């Protein structure tokens with residue numbers, strides 16, 4: 037199904053954040069942030085370095101405690117969720133951290149199986165079958181399963197990390213700078229893979245990225261973070277029209293022109 041049709045026909049918020057404040061010590065990093073992530077879309081999340089993109093991601097998955105505001109995941113307010121409900125919610129997302137973050141002492145197979153072992157009491161045979169299916173899904177050959185992360189290229193590490201993020205058949209995947217460290221061809225292939233998975237699996241994708249090519253080619257919508265808030269959201273045309281100084285610098289700078297986004 038075309039992603040844009042999908043987006044307009046079903047505007048169900050998988051993630052709904054309102055007036056979110058998150059800080060450390062005396063400093064607030066997120067200062068009343070509002071954000072929706074709609075089912076089936078690929079949302080690109082951009083913002084200056086140190087602006088709080090990773091902090092938002094870590095807050096959404098419960099690794100950082102918010103100071104105030106509401107976070108609803110799959111229609112459940114996390115403040116009202118029981119431990120059992122939180123556990124059930126965690127199984128509905130997958131995460132690809134920056135640099136892939138694989139366990140270096142585990143094989144690819146063991147890395148991909150990690151969430152399955154943690155959340156599902158299934159037999160070894162079924163775990164192995166699921167693992168091989170996920171590796172195939174991300175375009176890796178079966179022989180990769182027995183390798184260790186140190187034996188893989190950067191692009192392969194990202195794919196294994198994506199296979200692990202997909203292990204529990206999530207409804208949404210959080211990707212923290214998935215194409216960083218990849219050459220332009222590898223980054224383009226990874227973007228294409230994400231688009232294919234979104235279309236074939238009906239995945240929702242929340243992608244923190246600095247990659248202008250990714251924003252241009254793969255994202256249905258972009259949300260921009262500045263001054264602790266989402267200052268603009270919409271398709272790339274909305275970003276190009278914005279008069280906010282950071283957005284102007286970002287989307288009309290030399291790199292944007294090189295990527296063919298702006299003239």
Ligand SMILES: Nc1ncnc2c1ncn2[C@@H]1O[C@H](COP(=O)(O)OP(=O)(O)OP(=O)(O)O)[C@@H](O)[C@H]1O
Nearest residue numbers: 060061065083084085086087088089090091092246
């Ligand atoms: N655990 C923490 N304790 C104190 N400060 C933190 C903590 N985690 C993040 N910060 C601060 O929060 C701010 C936002 O960091 P964050 O990593 O979210 O930025 P970012 O937008 O993801 O940046 P980049 O694009 O460079 O990855 C930074 O100033 C960082 O130092």
